Amino acid sequence: MAGVTWRRLTLGVAAVYFLVPLAIAVWFTVYNESRGFSLGAYGRIVSAPGFGESLLKSLLLGAAVIVLVLLLALPALLAVRLGAPGLRPVLETITTLPLIVPPITYVVGIANALRGGTDALAATPFWQTLISIQDENFPVVLVLAYVMLALPFAYRSLDTGLRAVDVRTLVEAARNLGASWPYVLFRVILPNLRSAVAGASFLSLALVMGEYTIAALMGYRTFPVWIVTVSGNDGQLSVALSVLSLGLIWLLLLTLSGAGRKSK
Amino acid sequence: MTVELRELRRSFGGTVALDGLSLTIEQGELIAFLGPSGCGKTTALRCVAGFERPDTGAVFIDGADVTRVPANRRDAGMVFQSYSLFPNLNVRDNVAFGLRVRRRSADERHSRAAELLELVGLGGFGERYPHQLSGGQQQRVALARALALQPKVLLLDEPLSALDAKVRVNLREEIRRLQLELGITTIFVTHDQEEALSVADRVAVLKSGRLEQVAPPAEVYDRPATPFVAEFVGTMNHLPGRVSGETVEVFGQTLPLDGTAPGAEVDVLVRPEAVRVTPSGDGRGFILASSFRGSIARLRVQLDGGGEVLADVPGHEAVRLAPGLKVDVTLVERPVLTAPRTAVAAPVEPVG
Amino acid sequence: MAGLTNSRRRGGGAGWLAAAPLLVVTLIAFGIPTVVLVVGAFSVKGGGFGFENLSATMREPYLGALWNSVTLSAVVAILGAVLGAFLAQAVLTSRSGLLREAVLTASGVLANFGGVPLAFIWIATLGNSGVVTAALGLGSGVLYNFWGLALVYLYFSVPLMVLVIAPALDGLKPQWREAALNNGASTWQFWRHVGIPVLGPALLGGAVLLFGGAFAAYATAAAMVGASVPLVTLQIADALTGNVLIGYENIALALSLDMIVIALLVMAVYLPLQKRSSRWLA
Missing domain, CATH: 3.40.50.300 (P-loop containing nucleotide triphosphate hydrolases)
Known part of the structure; x- marks a missing residue:
């Protein structure tokens, strides 16, 4: 039947297009004409200089971004549902900003602001602050930038989670039973949002572990930047790193859907 | 067509x-x-x-x-x-x-x-x-x-x-x-x-x-x-009865059988509107609950021997037949359907 | 009653207070760079304001790069939307739960797979010494041009479209198709009069997202084509790293403003469409 034919054709073409490059990439990393089969390329990743350092830096950045995103987004989202619905359009606008401002233009803005700021504030105590937030080991600027980029994902995830919970009724019921505000927040609302919070966290982490443009152009050696610099002329190593980063995304997504399923 | x-x-x-x-x-x-x-x-x-x-x-x-x-x-x-x-x-x-x-x-x-x-x-x-x-x-x-x-x-x-x-x-x-x-x-x-x-x-x-x-x-x-069909359409009381020949004995009354009975010990199927309830000091049960539905009131009668019966009475009688009242229960004289014995006097509400 | 309205009002105030940290951080982290960017784009050499930088971006070599970026993004958006919709429909109607699960998970992974690693994988496949290039004797330069970039961008765009369109396809109620058949329509007539119009907003919304993704992509292109296919993101990066003609110091800012304006125009199409789609498919 016609329906079956077009479906098979579509799935077949998609399978070739999506799977062939992957298969080739994996093959390329483990097989070499002169040396035959070897997992050496993956071994070289771990021993390459800067691997642990950049990975640690990215994970640290990721943790900071997660904490900050949750601290900023959760109270605002709860406020929307508990008596300040006027906030919603404001939040919607904030979370569409990163869709309108591409990372590369964002980094142009940041770089110019920092340069201008450093010049203008050279004689004041703020100068020291500006310098310290650009610290190579823990760049606060990068954290702030990533928080802005992660907000849309975190916001959607948390908003979806909150939609499934009738926050107002929960709060009123808990207050009616004599619970204090902190108790309501930590023992009533957050436990009901566990999967949404996990979702927002993993999406933020995935973003930090994959973002290249901003970090590279501002000169920070995060894990994605390290991947590019270390591959240099070693073709096998660079493809092995690509496979590794794909695996990393897959792992994060798997954890994400696992966290989502557990709560259901 | x-x-x-x-x-x-x-x-x-x-x-x-x-x-x-x-x-x-x-x-x-x-x-x-x-x-x-x-x-x-x-x-x-x-x-x-x-x-x-x-x-x-x-x-x-x-x-x-x-x-x-x-x-x-x-x-x-x-x-x-x-x-x-x-x-x-x-x-x-x-x-x-x-x-x-x-x-x-x-x-x-x-x-x-x-x-x-x-x-x-x-x-x-x-x-x-x-x-x-x-x-x-x-x-x-x-x-x-x-x-x-x-x-x-x-x-x-x-x-x-x-x-x-x-x-x-x-x-x-x-x-x-x-x-x-x-x-x-x-x-x-x-x-x-x-x-x-x-x-x-x-x-x-x-x-x-x-x-x-x-x-x-x-x-x-x-x-x-x-x-x-009897149970799916409308509400039915299941009352324990004993078949003898063309009749069935239930609640001390002898009613004609409709169709053939599945055995000697049977459930007699009776609609709530075919159940009469009259106040009586030495009756066989008492009214457990009453739900007023306008033109009628549906009574739940608890029988002394265990089990319950649903009865529909005219709405204006709901005041007289209040919960707690001792009552007597009789069935309208008409042919009745029977089913294999299941529970003791368990009324079945319709599905849906 | 008075107490209730009172607490409402107080709730509103407390609400804005709860959102204050977010608003302040946004103002600093997004507001300052944006203001600097806009002001810088209009600042001319020797002080004062003018359109010199912006008009420079409307001349070669920058205009060509802008045009390349827009056409590449449009091609990726249209192809990605159509192919993604077909793939999603093929998967969703296959009645195999396993296939559905596998494709949606894979789409989630690939939609997030971009940047330099994506370029490496395609270079290994279709680059000048790539496996497929060698096997099919394709010669060099297959990948390092406009259509090569489009092919690679589709690798994350099609999966993204699958993710975006799948809920909309799921939202197409089977009753609609049956009601159409019941009224004498053929399958094609159902799609023409009902299916495609209902999916329209979601399709267009998806295409807009793909456009945005391709438009903003930088790392993949930088690793693949370098300067051989001029794109606006590549030009901005060049300018930012000091690789720029004397007198064009603010060109990166002006080009960035161009990009933001284009993205704004595209988003202006997207938002109202999304509202309509969610109403229909609720």
């Missing part, structure tokens, strides 16, 4: 939806397919519409075998349970969809749509979109759309089950009025026995893909052909 279902069988994987269903629906008749979910009533309807093809058996419309005719070439207008209106088209274009597909002129489409909307009481709603209508209005539009091509048969697949109680009653009367006015052969699928009894010329009660009984509403209610 009769519809005949002949020996329809259909199974999905391991479950049998239709198990040899045969039934003839007469010209201009409104027949209700009634049964619990999974009884095959919707599958039967979809076989008539052409959305399902029976594994074996045949469907005849107006004497012609349509079993293999595709759904878009059958003369059967269908109203779905809910949300079947095309969301991107306004009410007028929804109603005129079939005419548009047949490339009729815009003038013809508009005048026919206006006529049909007038018929279902929605004149002037043509420019609205489905999401701007209430559930009841949406179903009226769906009805107008189903009638737009002047089909030989009208198929209604639980059209009222997603609506509020009050709208449901209004719309079912409206559907009946329209059906009589147009004289169109109609199949009305429902799991609501009250709905089936109140609109249909005949009610077909289905169970596990088989026909249990097909008869006018009063007959299905008063003379159920099987214990299943």
Whole structure:
């Protein structure tokens, strides 16, 4: 039947297009004409200089971004549902900003602001602050930038989670039973949002572990930047790193859907 | 324009939806397919519409075998349970969809749509979109759309089950009025026995893909052909009884048997309205609860020997027959149905 | 009653207070760079304001790069939307839960797979010494041009479209198709009069997202084509790293403003469409 034919054709073409490059990439990393089969390329990743350092830096950045995103987004989202619905359009606008401002233009803005700021504030105590937030080991600027980029994902995830919970009724019921505000927040609302919070966290982490443009152009050696610099002329190593980063995304997504399923 | 279902069988994987269903629906008749979910009533309807093809058996419309005719070439207008209106088209274009597909002129489409909307009481709603209508209005539009091509048969697949109680009653009367006015052969699928009894010329009660009984509403209610029908349609008391010959002894009364009894020890099936309750200081039970329903009040009577009986009494007696009162229970003298003994005096409320 | 309205009002105030940290951080982290960017784009050499930088971006070589970026993004958006919709429909109607699950998970992974690693994988496949290039004897330069970039961008765009369109396809109620058939429509007529119009907003919304993704992509292009296919993101990066003609110091800012304006125009199409789609498919 016609329906079956077009479906098979579509799935077949998609399978070739999506799977062939992957298969080739994996093959390329483990097989070499002169040396035959070897997992050496993956071994070289771990021993390459800067691997642990950049990975640690990215994970640290990721943790900071997660904490900050949750601290900023959760109270605002709860406020929307508990008596300040006027906030919603404001939040919607904030979370569409990163869709309108591409990372590369964002980094142009940041770089110019920092340069201008450093010049203008050279004689004041703020100068020291500006310098310290650009610290190579823990760049606060990068954290702030990533928080802005992660907000849309975190916001959607948390908003979806909150939609499934009738926050107002929960709060009123808990207050009616004599619970204090902190108790309501930590023992009533957050436990009901566990999967949404996990979702927002993993999406933020995935973003930090994959973002290249901003970090590279501002000169920070995060894990994605390290991947590019270390591959240099070693073709096998660079493809092995690509496979590794794909695996990393897959792992994060798997954890994400696992966290989502557990709560259901 | 009769519809005949002949020996329809259909199974999905391991479950049998239709198990040899045969039934003839007469010209201009409104027949209700009634049964619990999974009884095959919707599958039967979809076989008539052409959305399902029976594994074996045949469907005849107006004497012609349509079993293999595709759904878009059958003369059967269908109203779905809910949300079947095309969301991107306004009410007028929804109603005129079939005419548009047949490339009729815009003038013809508009005048026919206006006529049909007038018929279902929605004149002037043509420019609205489905999401701007209430559930009841949406179903009226769906009805107008189903009638737009002047089909030989009208198929209604639980059209009222997603609506509020009050709208449901209004719309079912409206559907009946329209059906009589147009004289169109109609199949009305429902799991609501009250709905089936109140609109249909005949009610077909289905169970596990088989026909249990097909008869006018009063007959299905008063003379159920099987214990299943008796319990599915209306409320039934199960009272312990002992059969002797052509009679059955229950509560010290001897009542004539209707049909044959399944054994000596049986459940006697008695409708609440066939139970009389009279205050009596040395009665055999007391009133446990009373729920007032306007014209009647339904009493739950706790019997001294264990078990309960439901009884319907006129509404104005509800004050006199208050909970706690000692009462005596008697049964109206008429032939009674029996079923295999199950529980002691357990009334069964209808499903749905 | 008075107490209730009172607490409402107080709730509103407390609400804005709860959102204050977010608003302040946004103002600093997004507001300052944006203001600097806009002001800088209009600042001319020697002080004062003018359109010199912006008009420079409307001349070669920058205009060509802008045009390349827009056409590449449009091609990726249209192809990605159509192919993604077909793939999603093929998967969703296959009745195989396993296939559905597998494709949606894979789409989630691939939609997030971009940047330099994506370029490496395609270079290994279709680059000048790639496996497929060698096997099919394709010669060099297959990948390092406009259409090569489009092919690679589709690798994350099609999966993204699958993710975006799948809920909309799921939202197409089977009753609509059956009601259409019941009214005498053919399958094609159903799609023409109902299916495609209903999916329209979601399709267009998806295409807009793909456009945005391709438009903003930088790392993949930088690793693959370098300067051989001029794109606006590549030009901005060049300018930012000091690789720029004397007198064009603020060109990166002006080009960035161009990009933001284009993205704004595209988003202006997207938002109202998304509202309509969610109403229909609720």
